[in-house]
Amino acid sequence: MNAVEVNHLRRIFTPTVGVIRRQKKEVVAVNDISFDVRPGELFGLLGPNGAGKTTTTKMLTTLLIPTSGNAYILGMDVVEQAEALRSRIGFIFGGERGLYWRLTAEQNLRYFASLYNVDPSVAKTRIPYVLELVGLKDRANEKIEGYSRGMKQRLHIARTLLHNPEILFLDEPTIGLDPVGARELRAIVRTLQAEKKTILLTTHYMLEADELCQRIAVINHGRIIALDTPEGLKKNVSDLSVIELDVAGILPDTLDKIKAQPGIETVSVEDHDQKQTMVIHSPRGSEAVPDLMNCLMGLKIGKVIVREPTLEDAYVRLVEGEV
Ligand SMILES: Nc1ncnc2c1ncn2[C@@H]1O[C@H](COP(=O)(O)OP(=O)(O)OP(=O)(O)O)[C@@H](O)[C@H]1O
Numbered sequence: 001m002n003a004v005e006v007n008h009l010r011r012i013f014t015p016t017v018g019v020i021r022r023q024k025k026e027v028v029a030v031n032d033i034s035f036d037v038r039p040g041e042l043f044g045l046l047g048p049n050g051a052g053k054t055t056t057t058k059m060l061t062t063l064l065i066p067t068s069g070n071a072y073i074l075g076m077d078v079v080e081q082a083e084a085l086r087s088r089i090g091f092i093f094g095g096e097r098g099l100y101w102r103l104t105a106e107q108n109l110r111y112f113a114s115l116y117n118v119d120p121s122v123a124k125t126r127i128p129y130v131l132e133l134v135g136l137k138d139r140a141n142e143k144i145e146g147y148s149r150g151m152k153q154r155l156h157i158a159r160t161l162l163h164n165p166e167i168l169f170l171d172e173p174t175i176g177l178d179p180v181g182a183r184e185l186r187a188i189v190r191t192l193q194a195e196k197k198t199i200l201l202t203t204h205y206m207l208e209a210d211e212l213c214q215r216i217a218v219i220n221h222g223r224i225i226a227l228d229t230p231e232g233l234k235k236n237v238s239d240l241s242v243i244e245l246d247v248a249g250i251l252p253d254t255l256d257k258i259k260a261q262p263g264i265e266t267v268s269v270e271d272h273d274q275k276q277t278m279v280i281h282s283p284r285g286s287e288a289v290p291d292l293m294n295c296l297m298g299l300k301i302g303k304v305i306v307r308e309p310t311l312e313d314a315y316v317r318l319v320e321g322e323v
């Protein structure tokens with residue numbers, strides 16, 4: 001039996017728009033999605049803002065009712081058996097509030113354990129266990145108003161582990177965390193995976209998805225546009241090389257000139273602290289570099305790198321190919 005089974009799931013929202021002439025508008029947030037997650041698998045959901053990832057996650061965690069289609073978690077129907085299912089799943093949504101700032105981490109967990117009907121004798125051993133698992137054992141008796149964002153996020157994970165759920169839905173767990181905080185959180189996700197939990201992870205960080213996920217579904221405009229292992233997704237761009245050029249003072253027509261060169265697929269500019277980096281996808285690889293240099297005549301050029309495509313490059317091609 002699959003841990004998650006999703007069949008033709010759809011969700012339409014009908015918000016009211018307009019101030020004077022109020023009208024109902026249809027937003028198809030999730031449009032006929034089907035996929036399975038195996039027991040113990042760490043499955044990723046990737047996709048641009050508004051693609052339908054959170055809406056999908058909310059339907060799978062019984063927080064939203066699907067418009068049509070169905071989904072089974074641990075063999076249980078997310079609509080018909082929602083109540084019973086809730087005690088077997090855990091979820092966190094990134095940037096979530098809902099912890100009590102004036103209480104310590106330990107007191108917060110005690111409160112949530114009673115809310116989730118965790119037997120007090122079980123909670124007694126479970127609370128120190130989850131605090132240890134998320135690395136907060138030494139800070140458990142401090143009020144969480146003094147906690148960093150990363151610590152609060154880890155406490156959210158601890159909270160959702162109290163009832164020992166078999167499957168976890170983590171929607172952007174590393175959002176807003178600094179690189180160290182994000183790394184600590186990924187280590188926790190790996191520990192949970194080692195504990196044989198099934199995990200459905202939504203993230204915008206490609207390195208995170210590449211590092212953690214066994215399979216990934218890329219969602220765009222409410223549909224799955226690719227579903228594969230990270231390696232499989234990268235094969236879609238195996239014909240490409242990526243050229244990265246640090247340049248100062250890029251002008252709008254510089255980009256047009258570059259796009260007009262032979263064999264240039266995409267050009268984007270990343271802004272870093274002190275510099276701008278042009279990222280160019282081309283099947284020509286280093287052969288394209290002299291043409292690029294001609295286009296950049298007169299500009300200050302720093303490092304030039306020609307590298308293999310990453311998951312992010314595969315993602316960009318998939319999503320940009322769709323627009
Ligand atoms: N309660 C709602 N009412 C109306 N529209 C909604 C509602 N919730 C979500 N939507 C719309 O559904 C679409 C999908 O939203 P969703 O939050 O699932 O995207 P997402 O993939 O999680 O995006 P992000 O990466 O920004 O978190 C968007 O167009 C969004 O505006």
Ligand SMILES: [Mg+2]
Nearest residue numbers: 053054055171
């Ligand atoms: Mg979302």
